[in-house]
Amino acid sequence: MKNDRKEELLTRWMDDGLSDEELRELEPVLAEHPELHEERADYARLREELRAAVPSEIEPPFPDFFNSHLERLVREEGRGMDKTDSRRGEGAFNRLWFWWMAPAATAAVVMAFLLGMKSAQPANQGGVVDAAAGSEVYSPLSDVSTEIIFDRESDSTLLVVEGLAPLADTDLVTAEGFLDGEHGYYVNSENVY
Amino acid sequence: MNFFRQFASNLVKGPVPGDAAGEGGPDTPSDAELVNRCQEGDYSAFDALVTKHRGRVYAMIQNMVRNEADSWDLAQEVFVKVWKALPKFEARARFSTWMYRITHNVVYDWMRKRKMETAGELDDNLLDREAIAAGAQAIPARMARPDEALSQGELRANIEGALEKLSPEHREAILLREVQGLEYKEIADVMECSIGTVMSRLFYARKKLQSLLTKS
Numbered sequence: 001m002k003n004d005r006k007e008e009l010l011t012r013w014m015d016d017g018l019s020d021e022e023l024r025e026l027e028p029v030l031a032e033h034p035e036l037h038e039e040r041a042d043y044a045r046l047r048e049e050l051r052a053a054v055p056s057e058i059e060p061p062f063p064d065f066f067n068s069h070l071e072r073l074v075r076e077e078g079r080g081m082d083k084t085d086s087r088r089g090e091g092a093f094n095r096l097w098f099w100w101m102a103p104a105a106t107a108a109v110v111m112a113f114l115l116g117m118k119s120a121q122p123a124n125q126g127g128v129v130d131a132a133a134g135s136e137v138y139s140p141l142s143d144v145s146t147e148i149i150f151d152r153e154s155d156s157t158l159l160v161v162e163g164l165a166p167l168a169d170t171d172l173v174t175a176e177g178f179l180d181g182e183h184g185y186y187v188n189s190e191n192v193y
Numbered sequence: 194m195n196f197f198r199q200f201a202s203n204l205v206k207g208p209v210p211g212d213a214a215g216e217g218g219p220d221t222p223s224d225a226e227l228v229n230r231c232q233e234g235d236y237s238a239f240d241a242l243v244t245k246h247r248g249r250v251y252a253m254i255q256n257m258v259r260n261e262a263d264s265w266d267l268a269q270e271v272f273v274k275v276w277k278a279l280p281k282f283e284a285r286a287r288f289s290t291w292m293y294r295i296t297h298n299v300v301y302d303w304m305r306k307r308k309m310e311t312a313g314e315l316d317d318n319l320l321d322r323e324a325i326a327a328g329a330q331a332i333p334a335r336m337a338r339p340d341e342a343l344s345q346g347e348l349r350a351n352i353e354g355a356l357e358k359l360s361p362e363h364r365e366a367i368l369l370r371e372v373q374g375l376e377y378k379e380i381a382d383v384m385e386c387s388i389g390t391v392m393s394r395l396f397y398a399r400k401k402l403q404s405l406l407t408k409s
Contacts, residue, residue: 008392014399043399046406050371053349054356057248058255060265067243070269071236074276 001029014043224288231279243272250296256368257300267303271296286382293383304361355405363398370395
């Protein structure tokens with residue numbers, strides 16, 4: 001008898017799971033190894049001991065929390081999947097719109113460029129730029145444009161200067177220490193304050 | 194929320210009654226009914242399924258990994274996977290068998306990761322583990338008489354010591370067969386192997402277990 005078949009029959013014999021025919025097939029092995037009967041009795045005892053000693057159920061610690069925590073995880077997973085799905089939808093949506101949005105966007109960029117050219121011309125000529133209401137910025141360089149943006153919400157003013165040559169590191173290393181007054185900081189190439 | 198009162202009430206409450214096959218009692222819905230409701234998106238049915246099966250899942254994991262915190266987290270992972278996979282569950286197998294299969298996959302993934310993480314290191318947890326988690330409520334297959342309790346404690350320690358010395362495959366086969374009461378075919382489904390392999394694993398696991406217990 002092949003080893004695999006013998007193992008199978010012996011295993012099921014130990015579980016009382018053999019048919020009469022299978023039992024007849026196994027008889028020569030049992031006759032050759034009478035100690036197997038004792039092993040079987042031992043195993044029946046072991047099975048009882050296993051079932052008595054090893055719990056088939058163990059309530060997890062804090063069972064209610066187990067369920068509520070699980071519910072939270074499941075809902076988070078669900079939200080994650082929803083987001084993924086909606087992102088997938090957005091992607092498909094964008095792909096459809098891309099084909100007519102792209103030419104429209106290009107036209108908008110061209111229009112903005114032409115308008116920008118037109119509005120920059122007076123500033124370059126006069127050197128004085130009308131900016132935020134009631135404010136003026138003077139630029140001594142004709143090819144430099146300036147703009148003031150006043151944000152009422154944050155009560156702050158942003159000065160935008162375009163057309164300056166890039167600053168070299170040596171331009172920045174011009175001072176040491178803090179400056180007095182409310183704008184008490186400066187930048188140099190070695191430290192940022 | 195009073196956490197300890199909640200904990201105590203649940204120790205008393207215990208799992209929802211129902212047998213391993215998942216057939217509900219007269220007042221308990223069967224697994225099949227609960228699964229159907231889950232598939233319709235009823236989370237309360239899933240909550241009932243979890244309450245019904247968490248003890249078996251946690252015990253199976255705890256008997257495999259021997260660590261309370263990891264077992265708790267892995268049991269959570271099992272049920273998250275169950276919830277996500279439930280829409281595809283076709284009831285060709287019993288729900289409990291399918292759930293044990295997910296448990297098997299989660300535990301073996303964890304073991305693989307653990308093996309990679311601790312490669313070359315001495316893992317103290319693997320050498321010195323608590324037999325049963327301090328905060329856990331164990332429900333043995335049958336209740337012991339008081340006069341049996343003392344010797345059972347010793348016996349349990351011996352058996353658990355012997356089980357730990359088995360390979361994970363042999364240990365799992367023995368636990369599924371003898372403790373959880375699964376059929377060979379179901380064990381083969383859970384462990385994703387042939388019935389012949391299950392037989393072979395049980396054969397060698399039993400021999401090894403007997404030999405270890407005789408020595409101890």
